[in-house]
Amino acid sequence: MNIPKAVVTAAAPNQRTLALQTVIDRDGQEKSVLRIIVEEIRRAKVDQIAVVIAPGDEAAYTRAVADRTVQFVHQAHASGYASALYSARSFVQGEAFLHLVGDHLYIAGNGAHSAKRLAEVAALEGCSISAVQATRETLLANYGTIGGQRLPGRQDLYRVEKVIEKPTPTEAEQSLNVSGLRTGHYLCFFGMHVLTPAFMELLEKRTVDNGGATVSAVLGELANREQYLALELNSRRYDVGVKYGLFQAQLALALSGKDRDLVLAQLVENLALQKAENGE
Numbered sequence: 001m002n003i004p005k006a007v008v009t010a011a012a013p014n015q016r017t018l019a020l021q022t023v024i025d026r027d028g029q030e031k032s033v034l035r036i037i038v039e040e041i042r043r044a045k046v047d048q049i050a051v052v053i054a055p056g057d058e059a060a061y062t063r064a065v066a067d068r069t070v071q072f073v074h075q076a077h078a079s080g081y082a083s084a085l086y087s088a089r090s091f092v093q094g095e096a097f098l099h100l101v102g103d104h105l106y107i108a109g110n111g112a113h114s115a116k117r118l119a120e121v122a123a124l125e126g127c128s129i130s131a132v133q134a135t136r137e138t139l140l141a142n143y144g145t146i147g148g149q150r151l152p153g154r155q156d157l158y159r160v161e162k163v164i165e166k167p168t169p170t171e172a173e174q175s176l177n178v179s180g181l182r183t184g185h186y187l188c189f190f191g192m193h194v195l196t197p198a199f200m201e202l203l204e205k206r207t208v209d210n211g212g213a214t215v216s217a218v219l220g221e222l223a224n225r226e227q228y229l230a231l232e233l234n235s236r237r238y239d240v241g242v243k244y245g246l247f248q249a250q251l252a253l254a255l256s257g258k259d260r261d262l263v264l265a266q267l268v269e270n271l272a273l274q275k276a277e278n279g280e
Contacts, residue, residue: 001126003096003119003194005048006041009084010034010061010102011075016054018241019102020064023250026257032064033240033249037100044119046098050091052084082213086203094197096122104191105249107256108235114192118231121157122194127227130160130219131190133237134181137169142239143188144216146230147176148223155180158187158230160223165216187230190237198226 010019019034031039034051041049050071053061058072075087085099098119100106106114114131122129132146147162162175172186181187202221206213222228238249254263 001096001123001196003044003046003098003123005050005092005095006044006046006098006100007073007085007088007092008034008037008041008049008051008100008102009081011052011054011057011078011084011087012081013054013078015103015241016057019051020060021240021246023105023246023253024257024259026253028258032066033105034061034064034102035066036105037102038065038067038070040106040113040115041098041100043113044098044115046115046119048091050088051102052087054078079212080214082203082207082215082218085200085215086207086213089200089204092197092200094200096128096194096196099193099195101191103239103241105238105240105253106190106192106235107238107249107252108233109256112235114190114233114235117233118192118194121229121231125157125227125229127229128196128199128219128222129194129229129231131192131233132158132187132230133190133233133235134185135188137172137184137186140169140172140186140188141166144219145172145176145186145188146178148178148187148230150178150180151229156232156234158232160219160228160230163216163220163223165214187232190233190235191239192237196226198222 021033022030025031050073052073052075055074073088075084108114118131144165145167146160148158148160151157176186203218240246240249
């Protein structure tokens with residue numbers, strides 16, 4: 001399966017400025033969150049990229065991405081996540097596409113790259129695939145969550161049977177248990193998907209017929225229509241929109257980058273100073 005395009009969503013009222021924030025990347029260079037996301041997409045060998053933004057934000061996003069080939073799609077009304085993806089239907093034009101959210105950074109160890117891995121598996125399997133991560137039940141209120149079965153002979157790939165947006169622990173225990181996971185852990189979305197044309201078709205139908213949709217509901221319907229898989233990634237997702245989220249992302253970048261030893265030394269020094277000040 002060919003994956004020629006990517007869509008990044010960044011238009012939500014509480015999300016509009018998040019992708020514009022700057023951090024020091026693993027190579028020691030200062031970059032916007034958006035630029036790091038775009039570079040992640042480029043490593044997956046996807047050349048056509050569109051960012052869904054709110055009207056009036058194009059100048060700021062153009063400066064932040066520093067890539068003239070990136071296109072911008074306006075979400076005319078702030079009507080939610082599914083509406084943002086629906087805004088990109090003309091850009092997608094009935095093709096499979098890689099999708100990342102604009103308020104997350106994805107950091108893998110050993111020089112690996114999450115989007116590249118996801119795109120490779122999707123191309124091989126020829127179907128929609130969502131990246132997932134085992135997540136403890138106390139955090140379920142933040143994520144869409146899947147239920148399904150591990151594919152025979154695979155430790156990281158699951159056939160999706162059900163999708164629930166932000167389930168309660170009780171709902172997850174009743175409907176979303178996946179064999180092999182630790183007790184109290186469930187497979188939650190990573191903020192990264194490869195989606196076939198069927199996804200956009202279902203999203204359009206729900207939007208036209210019902211006046212709206214949720215991404216999780218469309219993905220749940222997709223699982224009933226065609227093969228839809230979930231890939232468990234050995235990476236970490238960092239939501240830069242939550243409290244200390246940008247700090248945690250920056251720390252993770254620093255500890256996996258060229259300045260790791262310097263940052264570790266500074267952390268140890270600061271901890272020692274705090275202990276001394278507290279008389280410990």
